[in-house]
Amino acid sequence: MTETYTPGKPIWCAGCGHFGVQGALVRALEKVGAEPHETMVLAGIGCSGTIQNNVSAYGYHALHGRVLPAATGVALANPDLTVVAAGGDGDGYAIGMGHLVHTFKRNPSLTYIVMTNETYGLTKGQRSPAAGPDPAHNEGIDSVRLGLSIPGSSFIARGFTRQAEQLESLTVAAVEHANAGRGFAFLEVLSPCVTYKDLYPQWDAAAYDVDEDPAYDPMDRAGAFATCQRLDDEDRIPIGLIYTGNNESMEARWGPGDRRLNPGGPDDRDVLHGFLDGMAS
Amino acid sequence: MTETYTPGKPIWCAGCGHFGVQGALVRALEKVGAEPHETMVLAGIGCSGTIQNNVSAYGYHALHGRVLPAATGVALANPDLTVVAAGGDGDGYAIGMGHLVHTFKRNPSLTYIVMTNETYGLTKGQRSPAAGPDPAHNEGIDSVRLGLSIPGSSFIARGFTRQAEQLESLTVAAVEHANAGRGFAFLEVLSPCVTYKDLYPQWDAAAYDVDEDPAYDPMDRAGAFATCQRLDDEDRIPIGLIYTGNNESMEARWGPGDRRLNPGGPDDRDVLHGFLDGMAS
Amino acid sequence: MSPNGVTDFNVMVAGQGGDGSLTVVTLVDRLMRRHGLHLYTSRNVASRIKGGHAAALLRGSDVRRGCIGDHLDLLVAFDAEALEIAGPRVGPEGIIVFDSSHGEPRTEVAIDPTVQRLDIPFGRLSVRDLRRDLFKNSFGFGVVTRLLSVPDDEAEDVLSERFNRLPPRAKAANIEALRRGFEYAEEHGIEQGQGRWRFGRAQAHGEHILASGNQGAAFGFLAAGGRFFTGYPITPATDVLDYLGPRINKLGGVVVQAEDEMSSINMALGASMAGVRAMTASSGPGIALMQETIGHLGSAEIPLVIIDAMRAGPSTGMPTKPEQSDLDMLVFGGNGDFPRIVLAPTNPYDAFEIGVIATNVAQLYQGPVFIAMDQAIAQDSVTVRRFDVDSVEVEPGKVVDAETLSGLEEYRRYAVTADGISPWATPGTKGGLSLVTGNERDEWGLVSTEPDNRVEQMDKRERKVKTVESLLPAALRGGDPDAEIGIVGIGMEVGVIIEAVERLAKSGSSYATFMPRTIWPVPDETIEFISSRRIVYVVEHNAEGQLKRVLAAAGAPPDRMHSILRYDGVPFRPADLVAALSERASVA
Amino acid sequence: MSPNGVTDFNVMVAGQGGDGSLTVVTLVDRLMRRHGLHLYTSRNVASRIKGGHAAALLRGSDVRRGCIGDHLDLLVAFDAEALEIAGPRVGPEGIIVFDSSHGEPRTEVAIDPTVQRLDIPFGRLSVRDLRRDLFKNSFGFGVVTRLLSVPDDEAEDVLSERFNRLPPRAKAANIEALRRGFEYAEEHGIEQGQGRWRFGRAQAHGEHILASGNQGAAFGFLAAGGRFFTGYPITPATDVLDYLGPRINKLGGVVVQAEDEMSSINMALGASMAGVRAMTASSGPGIALMQETIGHLGSAEIPLVIIDAMRAGPSTGMPTKPEQSDLDMLVFGGNGDFPRIVLAPTNPYDAFEIGVIATNVAQLYQGPVFIAMDQAIAQDSVTVRRFDVDSVEVEPGKVVDAETLSGLEEYRRYAVTADGISPWATPGTKGGLSLVTGNERDEWGLVSTEPDNRVEQMDKRERKVKTVESLLPAALRGGDPDAEIGIVGIGMEVGVIIEAVERLAKSGSSYATFMPRTIWPVPDETIEFISSRRIVYVVEHNAEGQLKRVLAAAGAPPDRMHSILRYDGVPFRPADLVAALSERASVA
Ligand SMILES: Cc1ncc(C[n+]2csc(CCOP(=O)(O)OP(=O)(O)O)c2C)c(N)n1
Ligand SMILES: Cc1ncc(C[n+]2csc(CCOP(=O)(O)OP(=O)(O)O)c2C)c(N)n1
Ligand code: SF4
Ligand code: SF4
Ligand SMILES: [Mg+2]
Ligand SMILES: [Mg+2]
Numbered sequence A, B: 001m002t003e004t005y006t007p008g009k010p011i012w013c014a015g016c017g018h019f020g021v022q023g024a025l026v027r028a029l030e031k032v033g034a035e036p037h038e039t040m041v042l043a044g045i046g047c048s049g050t051i052q053n054n055v056s057a058y059g060y061h062a063l064h065g066r067v068l069p070a071a072t073g074v075a076l077a078n079p080d081l082t083v084v085a086a087g088g089d090g091d092g093y094a095i096g097m098g099h100l101v102h103t104f105k106r107n108p109s110l111t112y113i114v115m116t117n118e119t120y121g122l123t124k125g126q127r128s129p130a131a132g133p134d135p136a137h138n139e140g141i142d143s144v145r146l147g148l149s150i151p152g153s154s155f156i157a158r159g160f161t162r163q164a165e166q167l168e169s170l171t172v173a174a175v176e177h178a179n180a181g182r183g184f185a186f187l188e189v190l191s192p193c194v195t196y197k198d199l200y201p202q203w204d205a206a207a208y209d210v211d212e213d214p215a216y217d218p219m220d221r222a223g224a225f226a227t228c229q230r231l232d233d234e235d236r237i238p239i240g241l242i243y244t245g246n247n248e249s250m251e252a253r254w255g256p257g258d259r260r261l262n263p264g265g266p267d268d269r270d271v272l273h274g275f276l277d278g279m280a281s
Numbered sequence C, D: 001m002s003p004n005g006v007t008d009f010n011v012m013v014a015g016q017g018g019d020g021s022l023t024v025v026t027l028v029d030r031l032m033r034r035h036g037l038h039l040y041t042s043r044n045v046a047s048r049i050k051g052g053h054a055a056a057l058l059r060g061s062d063v064r065r066g067c068i069g070d071h072l073d074l075l076v077a078f079d080a081e082a083l084e085i086a087g088p089r090v091g092p093e094g095i096i097v098f099d100s101s102h103g104e105p106r107t108e109v110a111i112d113p114t115v116q117r118l119d120i121p122f123g124r125l126s127v128r129d130l131r132r133d134l135f136k137n138s139f140g141f142g143v144v145t146r147l148l149s150v151p152d153d154e155a156e157d158v159l160s161e162r163f164n165r166l167p168p169r170a171k172a173a174n175i176e177a178l179r180r181g182f183e184y185a186e187e188h189g190i191e192q193g194q195g196r197w198r199f200g201r202a203q204a205h206g207e208h209i210l211a212s213g214n215q216g217a218a219f220g221f222l223a224a225g226g227r228f229f230t231g232y233p234i235t236p237a238t239d240v241l242d243y244l245g246p247r248i249n250k251l252g253g254v255v256v257q258a259e260d261e262m263s264s265i266n267m268a269l270g271a272s273m274a275g276v277r278a279m280t281a282s283s284g285p286g287i288a289l290m291q292e293t294i295g296h297l298g299s300a301e302i303p304l305v306i307i308d309a310m311r312a313g314p315s316t317g318m319p320t321k322p323e324q325s326d327l328d329m330l331v332f333g334g335n336g337d338f339p340r341i342v343l344a345p346t347n348p349y350d351a352f353e354i355g356v357i358a359t360n361v362a363q364l365y366q367g368p369v370f371i372a373m374d375q376a377i378a379q380d381s382v383t384v385r386r387f388d389v390d391s392v393e394v395e396p397g398k399v400v401d402a403e404t405l406s407g408l409e410e411y412r413r414y415a416v417t418a419d420g421i422s423p424w425a426t427p428g429t430k431g432g433l434s435l436v437t438g439n440e441r442d443e444w445g446l447v448s449t450e451p452d453n454r455v456e457q458m459d460k461r462e463r464k465v466k467t468v469e470s471l472l473p474a475a476l477r478g479g480d481p482d483a484e485i486g487i488v489g490i491g492m493e494v495g496v497i498i499e500a501v502e503r504l505a506k507s508g509s510s511y512a513t514f515m516p517r518t519i520w521p522v523p524d525e526t527i528e529f530i531s532s533r534r535i536v537y538v539v540e541h542n543a544e545g546q547l548k549r550v551l552a553a554a555g556a557p558p559d560r561m562h563s564i565l566r567y568d569g570v571p572f573r574p575a576d577l578v579a580a581l582s583e584r585a586s587v588a
Helices: A018-031 A048-054 A067-077 A089-095 A097-106 A143-149 A164-179 A200-206 A221-233 A268-278 B018-031 B048-054 B067-077 B089-095 B097-106 B143-149 B164-179 B200-206 B221-233 B268-279 C023-034 C080-089 C122-130 C133-147 C152-162 C168-187 C213-223 C238-251 C261-273 C284-289 C291-300 C327-332 C348-365 C375-379 C402-406 C451-471 C493-506 C524-531 C546-553 C574-587 D023-034 D080-089 D122-130 D133-147 D152-162 D168-187 D213-223 D238-251 D261-273 D284-289 D291-300 D327-332 D348-365 D375-379 D402-406 D451-471 D493-506 D524-531 D546-553 D574-587
Strands: A039-043 A058-061 A082-088 A111-116 A155-160 A185-190 A207-209 A237-244 B039-043 B058-061 B082-088 B111-116 B155-160 B185-190 B207-209 B237-244 C008-016 C038-044 C053-061 C072-077 C090-099 C116-120 C208-211 C228-231 C254-257 C278-282 C304-312 C318-322 C341-343 C368-374 C381-385 C435-437 C476-479 C485-489 C512-515 C518-520 C535-540 C561-565 D008-016 D038-044 D053-061 D072-077 D090-099 D116-120 D208-211 D228-231 D254-257 D278-282 D304-312 D318-322 D341-343 D368-374 D381-385 D435-437 D476-479 D485-489 D512-515 D518-520 D535-540 D561-565
Touching: A018 A048, A018 A082, A018 A111, A018 A164, A018 A185, A039 A048, A039 A067, A048 A058, A048 A082, A067 A082, A067 A089, A067 A097, A067 A111, A067 C228, A067 C254, A067 C261, A082 A089, A082 A164, A089 A097, A089 A111, A089 A143, A089 B097, A097 A143, A097 B089, A097 B097, A097 C261, A111 A164, A143 A155, A143 A185, A143 A221, A143 A237, A143 B143, A155 A164, A164 A185, A164 A237, A200 A207, A221 A237, A221 B221, A268 C213, A268 C238, B018 B048, B018 B082, B018 B111, B018 B164, B018 B185, B039 B048, B039 B067, B048 B058, B048 B082, B067 B082, B067 B089, B067 B097, B067 B111, B067 D228, B067 D254, B067 D261, B082 B089, B082 B164, B089 B097, B089 B111, B089 B143, B097 B143, B097 D261, B111 B164, B143 B155, B143 B185, B143 B221, B143 B237, B155 B164, B164 B185, B164 B237, B200 B207, B221 B237, B268 D208, B268 D213, B268 D238, C008 C023, C008 C080, C023 C038, C023 C053, C023 C133, C023 C152, C038 C375, C053 C080, C072 C080, C072 C133, C080 C090, C090 C133, C116 C133, C122 C133, C122 C168, C133 C152, C133 C168, C152 C168, C208 C213, C208 C348, C213 C238, C213 C278, C213 C304, C213 C348, C213 C368, C213 C375, C228 C238, C228 C261, C238 C254, C238 C304, C254 C261, C261 C278, C261 C284, C261 C291, C261 C304, C278 C284, C284 C291, C284 C304, C284 C327, C284 D291, C291 C368, C291 D284, C304 C348, C304 C375, C318 C375, C327 C341, C327 C368, C327 C518, C327 C546, C327 D327, C341 C348, C348 C368, C348 C381, C348 C451, C368 C375, C476 C493, C485 C493, C485 C524, C485 C546, C493 C512, C493 C535, C493 C574, C512 C524, C518 C546, C524 C546, C535 C546, C535 C574, C546 C561, C546 D546, C561 C574, D008 D023, D008 D080, D023 D038, D023 D053, D023 D133, D023 D152, D038 D208, D038 D375, D053 D080, D072 D080, D072 D133, D080 D090, D090 D133, D116 D133, D122 D133, D122 D168, D133 D152, D133 D168, D152 D168, D208 D213, D208 D348, D213 D238, D213 D278, D213 D304, D213 D348, D213 D368, D213 D375, D228 D238, D228 D261, D238 D254, D238 D304, D254 D261, D261 D278, D261 D284, D261 D291, D261 D304, D278 D284, D284 D291, D284 D304, D284 D327, D291 D368, D304 D348, D304 D375, D318 D375, D327 D341, D327 D368, D327 D518, D327 D546, D341 D348, D348 D368, D348 D381, D348 D451, D368 D375, D476 D493, D485 D493, D485 D524, D485 D546, D493 D512, D493 D535, D493 D574, D512 D524, D518 D546, D524 D546, D535 D546, D535 D574, D546 D561, D561 D574
Parallel strands: A039 A058, A039 A082, A058 C435, A082 A111, A111 A185, A155 A185, A207 A237, B039 B058, B039 B082, B058 D435, B082 B111, B111 B185, B155 B185, B207 B237, C008 C072, C072 C090, C090 C116, C228 C254, C228 C278, C278 C304, C304 C368, C341 C368, C485 C512, C485 C535, C535 C561, D008 D072, D072 D090, D090 D116, D228 D254, D228 D278, D278 D304, D304 D368, D341 D368, D485 D512, D485 D535, D535 D561
Antiparallel strands: A155 A237, B155 B237, C008 C053, C038 C053, C038 C381, C208 C381, C304 C318, C341 C518, C476 C512, D008 D053, D038 D053, D038 D381, D208 D381, D304 D318, D341 D518, D476 D512
């Protein structure tokens, strides 16, 4: 075997939620049978943005906030890959917010895992946009409701590192959604930063598992929104599969997703000559 | 009187919806008694982004997509001003999307009028993010539902240039919300581009006026979302006052909004010496 | 022009933007192509949809020209503003056809006394007789063809061809309008076949196409295997999106209109990293927004072609006006030191060739390659040889496949190699797992700040530009190679320099011309050219002399270089340059 | 050092990041300040929260120094990696205190034979006796104070002061740990007051503070009336946000943490346009994202101060390492030609002064002013004179109020004036309605592409930089002004150059030094300095010689300038520069 890089050891603080996210991802990739060389893990910048170093897959460390456009490019370029984008809530909800909304809209078939800890871990503890209200700040952004508000979205879930089994099955469901060509699988994970903002106690109390609620219907967008809103009013946070729907994926709209976009098809030159004929003087 | 610039004549195509937006704005500013010199109109880039040239007020032509951060800076710097940001749907929902979400979140007291025409008028007719689905594209972004999904939002309305009276009263309500220091007043206006995408007929048919619906409650966020969603499923578009609530505004959180942030208060130097004492060696 | 035939003819049609008046130009254009003339066409519009002065310029000439000529021979002015602005540009013995429907200019217009002016109320008559203002164009064309001594039936033929796809009713109305034009000409004493000018016999020029630089570069990208394009609309780069949008899917490729320029370039980056040749295009403001990612491409070693169709800056500037004022940003923008290549086509054919080179070189050296075109090169349409697509080679670069990998003992994405280029396995390839990052890294792709490793990686990246240097396009040269005075210019200056120096040579002044197509890294030949002259005039469209500055930064002797600058949004005409050079010669 | 007292002392404490070991340094720091030494402190950390080699460096000296010295006198190494990395840097007669709790280095470490090594298992003993690893720091401090011949009660005093705010229990435990340190020193034969080193008598140096460049610039901004700051966290610029965050509101100002750098700079722009002095700060990647807006500030004529705390690039690069590789971008980035000013402080006091100048000059000339600091200048803390806030003047610039306006016949926001600066009415001012835009515009602010107007507006904008040029900070000069060899360097190179040239002078080699504080526009004095030497060495922390390139672009003779470069993320020490210069002297 060719020697390539060996997945590294995480550099996170002991107890960091991100370990849990990584564990779930590694197990999920195995479960869905994604071959390492046919998998690409793209990460943002932040503590969370080192996950790609620890997973056996092609890895890419994007610019801060740009992981989704890059992942979209990869997914469109090679639809055979299992494409997993991952990053922090600063990366995804601050500088990356515009891309998040547009990725929901475009619905490319890839998985996006956001490790939310309400803080910027790597830059030492500033507030992230997900951070809740305090005397000097308005309420935080709720990416789940945001995702529900985009008519093109197709898969929205939230896990919690404390609930490892559920997290793993949500990760599996997300990757399967994307790999089935059904579009953008968005998974937010509550992943506490034990160094700057240990939310384990708070989230332990607040988490509400919609998967356990037989009355909850993840195919009902407006119902999902109402539930999220009600829970929020009660200071609770819904976790589980929030929504799944059937919007057409971006690659599907671009035609058969079964080939790599490489040049050299036998007719390429003829097609090019055709273009020139149209410009003839 | 000092001669300053004279508001120019619009350069829009005859029949462009933007005329209607301007008319409503001019009348609304008059109605709320905003003095021209105490008013600032900031615009994006696009056909829509020339409105500031035609209104008697301080005018600013922002960079493409950056009108909201600039307007937030103005509003924080001088809370006495009536601050109106305006722009197109390309400007606001494509390149400006991240800022829109964060302005909803921060809730600064200013008005934002988006002239939605589902197209990029100035660059000659490309699709805007608000454009609805077609065989090659997924559904468009619905900024009203997006606004509802941000927990910090405080005022969301949609007008239609065909309904001039309602548009004017919505504009008045928006400016009053902002001027009362209640936060970010978001007003989307359906403002057709007659040259590249004349949606008058379609929108005439689709508009559904929630103001006329006695059962509709603009204080109920989840209810508003459900109504918008239901109407969308019926290919209808809600117009009117969609939502209004009572989140604290950004300036309010920054303390008394009654002074301009200028240096020279008598104690400034003492305060500075205090900082130095803290660094003393 | 010779009495026997038009050999160099400049015509402008001007009016308010968006009223369709510019279609007259496309008619004259067809006429000239029929007669085998080379064309150079340019538009001059305000950045707004309707209204605002708009003009279309057309030059037909028997030798290929790279710019519009000094004077107009014929001006068709559809309103008073057009007459005010363009009237003074009509040369001796020229003709102005003026649509007098809406009155005279408000100010005195300085028009050459030998110019003849025909006042015809096209607009009014069109509305009166044909019910639509729009028909004034075909009406005007009728007068113009008479002035050009074109037989009426040929004129009708050209018109029919052009309006082929119109409903019969509309087509008939246009022909009716054309005939009204003939009548009106007749009334003004211009008989069929007896106009002021006359075309020569059509000559065979080989296979030609009419293309702009934007189209040339886009086509070159496709020919060299480009299959993924992202863009965000912006003048004057939108053409690339427009050109590729309906075409790339026929080659199995993808075009995405992104939500902004950061998304645009990062999607392209993603596709490229996945092994598909990718490109994006924008203009100054958008390229400015891409700066962080451009450095990232340089750092992480990801190929990408980036078109910058340059408009007048700074900031939003003058979106429809040409300038060469992004050079500094292209060469020096972005944080940190990283390799990049900046190429500058001199005409649409060149844009095609450079599109090919850029796509291949990006792939070969694994980094960003810019194609810098001022708005004139990007948008002016010119008759050029049919692009030689058959001779294009698609360079694979150092991409390694699973088979090759299985024979290797180890694979390091950022292996330090003698040529600075590391073998590259794209995702999906068995045996090539790799880490790609914009942090400094070791050969495996793991983040590292170890000082020695850092230096090795930096040096490796700088080295690889040298490796591909020989593939970068050489400068064009002209004039007298032994002259002690040199002229340097790129893009839109090239056509002007060639023509000006041709004229100056006739009057006994000789200059050596040097027109770089590779801006950065500055090739040795550029430094040598400058170092071996007494004086070098660097002709540029910007205020600070950016090209001169780039050359000085690369070591060209600053005291030999003198700037000839223009930054008012207007191209040089050959006479401008002749004047500027003559003036300097008299001072020197 | 002299036997009577420490006059120049370098100490490093190193271990794993985040385990609190660096607090030892703050203790030694207090000790040295008590004894009147000037301090220079620097941190060397990995860009990660915990783990990774981290070191704190401290230099105490009786004359002010602008860098860390060549060799360490004392190394406190809390683990084997620290010993491996820093051991070789301990100079002759130095001492290493090694925490032997976790074993020996795995590789051979080359340590000077005259260095004494004390192995003490601080960590293990702290856990055993005091239940927490953390106490190893106070433990270590006990040993260190004995080595420095500090009386035990003084050491205890310093410790108490430092831990004043700890709960009594924790404080007592630290004191206990300190005493264990004394005991351990005793066991190793180091009696109280009998250490290797000894401080001299405290001298009065006037009022001093300990500050970094980031703090200096932030304070200067406040002092000059800055009241609006926006930032987005990024190493090494976050300090500015951290410094201003809790302070600006005491002056009625506002700090906003934005969602990204585009928002950050555009909010600041908005506040500035509304008449409030504003600033933003970032590092390379963030400044790259701001490029479009920076050109817009230049075009639309809006004042803004922008701090670039430069880290090693390209791209994400090495976030905690110093570099001077954004100079090209600051000087040449952004689309189009627009005026800008780039200043570069040489120490924290200078940063304060330049913070004041930048804030005033931005207001005066209505455009962007950069404060460029490499990470070392930005973050290293140095004892400097107390900032002279009382002498700061707040320049109003050409802001016009309603009263003035009422006396004017007309008000044009972009009036073409002799000095290039237009009167400016901020929104809210009666009589001053205006249009501000990044399009080219006429004097009234209305979009215009009219060629003559364009040239007037461009020239006006270029002109106004000249108007404020005399207010920009002059270079520092040193060495022998008549020497034919010159040395040029900015930022972190300055302290090193001064010390190196001082030493070289002692050995008979004389150099003239020139340390610019105004980078752009390049002042005449800079060109003159270079032009009047035979050779000029330009010392820089980047790979491509960016400063040299900027100077060449501005007309400095390229053949006289030679680069001395470093880009491995490590600062020069004076000895490095002495060696580099001596080597070149022997070749020259
Ligand atoms: C353009 C840019 N701006 C700022 C930064 C600095 N930066 C690095 S990580 C980070 C935030 C990380 O927060 P988050 O994404 O929540 O990840 P976490 O560390 O919490 O896992 C920031 C702002 C950067 N690298 N690039
Ligand atoms: C950074 C940047 N990218 C692109 C452009 C080009 N541009 C000008 S207007 C516009 C879109 C306008 O669309 P919209 O905001 O919907 O306004 P409309 O013309 O439809 O009123 C674009 C993309 C620009 N000016 N700046
Ligand atoms: S700082 Fe917080 S987010 Fe970062 S590794 Fe430590 S616990 Fe995790
Ligand atoms: S192009 Fe469309 S949006 Fe622009 S002015 Fe014309 S109608 Fe209005
Ligand atoms: Mg986070
Ligand atoms: Mg629009």
